[in-house]
Amino acid sequence: MLLLKYPVKIPESHTPIYKMVGLPAFNDDTAAASSDPSILAFDDLISQYLGRVSSAAEKIGGQVLEVTNVLQEAFNVQKELLIKAKQTQPLNEVMVKANALTEGRRSEFFNHLKSATDSLSALAWIAFTGKDCGMSMPIAHVEESWQMAEFYNNKVLVEYKSKDPNHVEWAKAIKELYLPGLRDYVKSHYPLGPVWSATGKPAAAPPKAPTPGAPAPPPPPPASLFSSESSQASSSRPKEGMAAVFQEISSGKPVTSGLRKVTDDMKTKNRADRSGVVSAGEKGRSNSPSFSKAGPPKLELQVGRKWVVENQIGKKQLVIDDCDSKQSVYVYGCKESVLQIQGKVNNITIDKCTKMGVVFTDVVAAFEIVNCNGVEVQCQGSAPTISVDNTTGCQLYLSKESLGTSITTAKSSEINVLVRGAEPDGDWGEHSLPQQFVHTFKDGHFETTPVSHSGG
Numbered sequence: 001m002l003l004l005k006y007p008v009k010i011p012e013s014h015t016p017i018y019k020m021v022g023l024p025a026f027n028d029d030t031a032a033a034s035s036d037p038s039i040l041a042f043d044d045l046i047s048q049y050l051g052r053v054s055s056a057a058e059k060i061g062g063q064v065l066e067v068t069n070v071l072q073e074a075f076n077v078q079k080e081l082l083i084k085a086k087q088t089q090p091l092n093e094v095m096v097k098a099n100a101l102t103e104g105r106r107s108e109f110f111n112h113l114k115s116a117t118d119s120l121s122a123l124a125w126i127a128f129t130g131k132d133c134g135m136s137m138p139i140a141h142v143e144e145s146w147q148m149a150e151f152y153n154n155k156v157l158v159e160y161k162s163k164d165p166n167h168v169e170w171a172k173a174i175k176e177l178y179l180p181g182l183r184d185y186v187k188s189h190y191p192l193g194p195v196w197s198a199t200g201k202p203a204a205a206p207p208k209a210p211t212p213g214a215p216a217p218p219p220p221p222p223a224s225l226f227s228s229e230s231s232q233a234s235s236s237r238p239k240e241g242m243a244a245v246f247q248e249i250s251s252g253k254p255v256t257s258g259l260r261k262v263t264d265d266m267k268t269k270n271r272a273d274r275s276g277v278v279s280a281g282e283k284g285r286s287n288s289p290s291f292s293k294a295g296p297p298k299l300e301l302q303v304g305r306k307w308v309v310e311n312q313i314g315k316k317q318l319v320i321d322d323c324d325s326k327q328s329v330y331v332y333g334c335k336e337s338v339l340q341i342q343g344k345v346n347n348i349t350i351d352k353c354t355k356m357g358v359v360f361t362d363v364v365a366a367f368e369i370v371n372c373n374g375v376e377v378q379c380q381g382s383a384p385t386i387s388v389d390n391t392t393g394c395q396l397y398l399s400k401e402s403l404g405t406s407i408t409t410a411k412s413s414e415i416n417v418l419v420r421g422a423e424p425d426g427d428w429g430e431h432s433l434p435q436q437f438v439h440t441f442k443d444g445h446f447e448t449t450p451v452s453h454s455g456g
Contacts, residue, residue, distance in 0.1 A: 038189040042079050049173070049181035050075055056170035063109045064170065067101050067116040071174075078123050082194065111155040112167075115174060119149035122178055125186055128193035138186045138193050146178045147340065148317065151359055151378060154397060158418060158428050168427070295333075306330060307345075312337045325364050331356070350375060369394060379405075388412045397428070409433060 050072060057068035102113045122145035125138035135141055153171050160167035298310040299318060307320055307329040314336050320329065321342040329341055329348045336355045341348065344362040355374045360367070362381035369375055369388045377386075378397040387408040388394050394415045398405065409415055415433040420426050434450030441447075 039079065039083060041185060041189060042082060045181050045185045046075055046079070049177040052173040053170060053177055056166055056173050059166040060164075060170060063101065063107055064112045064167075067109075067113050068170075070101070071116050071120065074120050074123055078126060081126055111152045111159065112170070114152040115149045115156060115171070118152065119146060119174065119178060121145040121148075122182060125190070126194050130193075138190055139183060142178060142183045142186055144342065146175070147359060147380075148338070149178075150175065151338065151357060151376075154378070154418075154428060158430060161427050301327070308332075309334065309339060312339075331358070344381070350377075388415055391415075407433065409435075 054068055054072060057065045099117055102117055122142045125141045128135055128138050136144055153175060156167055156171040295311050297312050298308050301307050305327055307327060309331045310333055312318060312334040316338045318337060318339040323343040323345050325344045325346055328346050331353060332351045334353045334356050338357040341360040347365040348360060348363055349368045350372055352371045353375060357376045359378045363383045366385040367383050369391050372391045374393040376395040379402045380399050382401045383405045385406050389410045391412045392414055396417045398419050400420060413435045417431045418428045421429060436451040437448050438451055439446045439448050
């Protein structure tokens with residue numbers, strides 16, 4: 001086992017993990033499970049990668065340190081769950097949520113907070129129970145979960161590139177915690193998910209002592225690890241502290257149910273009314289969704305060829321993952337939302353959107369941005385053409401595979417293109433595209449050149 005290069009500090013007020021999730025204190029069985037090679041490897045993961053994140057956070061302090069402590073606590077809780085998986089059948093209530101840190105008045109460290117809290121969904125790989133459980137395979141789940149967090153993590157890298165190396169180190173360290181850290185750990189030890197003991201006892205509170213002479217009561221039936229059932233007293237109280245990392249896990253729903261993935265019944269070709277309107281039955285899993293005055297929100301596949309995403313407001317986890325290279329994606333009238341397109345499509349158009357983020361893999365033809373204000377686009381694969389028309393404020397993050405793309409702009413301003421450095425994990429370099437031009441008449445025709453500004 002690796003020595004702790006970066007000591008992981010636990011706050012003095014930290015509640016023991018086994019008490020937090022209702023587990024008994026360590027015994028001989030627990031000690032034996034703790035020495036299992038997969039558990040020792042998880043200790044290595046924590047000391048090698050999480051220690052680095054914690055070390056950088058301590059230099060920054062404030063809310064960044066606070067959210068890092070929550071991140072650290074979540075990994076410690078997962079270790080306890082992995083230990084109990086070696087001993088018991090699935091447990092009852094587990095834990096819960098860290099999004100409270102990102103709510104309320106927007107912090108100057110908002111991107112740090114979002115990067116850390118969004119990344120925690122990667123720990124839900126432990127909920128994988130088979131191909132029909134509603135989530136990706138564990139390794140793929142870790143990679144997909146980080147993609148959403150990386151959107152905000154990249155903002156930290158860009159913002160602090162030339163301001164504070166501690167923030168840059170924190171952003172790089174938290175990425176390596178998941179890729180390659182957690183991903184490689186899951187790949188080596190749990191590629192098909194955790195295997196719960198078939199012979200262990202269900203984890204439950206010890207029963208009351210039986211009356212002398214009376215037979216002992218039977219043990220309670222085993223409950224699902226992710227069941228949301230609990231006593232009336234506990235359910236009436238709001239979740240606090242660490243009851244915050246996996247709300248979806250403890251809700252009893254599949255852990256990916258919080259994502260707006262499109263099911264077969266939402267596709268136009270399978271709807272009886274063919275109205276193309278996705279039902280708004282999402283109360284309880286999102287924060288009071290707002291609806292555009294322009295019409296109801298849509299996220300659907302029409303006639304098997306065109307994905308339509310319309311009037312989504314404040315939705316940060318929109319996902320299209322069942323797509324192919326013959327389909328197109330049209331995004332219209334969305335505001336303060338983030339859309340992930342996981343797969344190759346023919347073309348993507350973003351129209352009349354404000355403060356919209358789009359993360360996509362590959363497009364065959366073109367990516368178009370029209371009549372928008374304050375959009376951010378991240379290309380993780382390739383795109384032959386990107387066009388920006390009548391748009392104010394546009395950030396384009398290009399992968400190395402997409403550096404050969406042709407970017408066309410018209411009637412647009414404040415367009416910045418960010419590309420990686422030469423190193424695999426190099427810093428993002430920011431390049432502003434010209435928005436002012438000089439036209440001069442020479443030799444019978446006009447020559448156009450961008451305006452160059454020189455500062456004294």
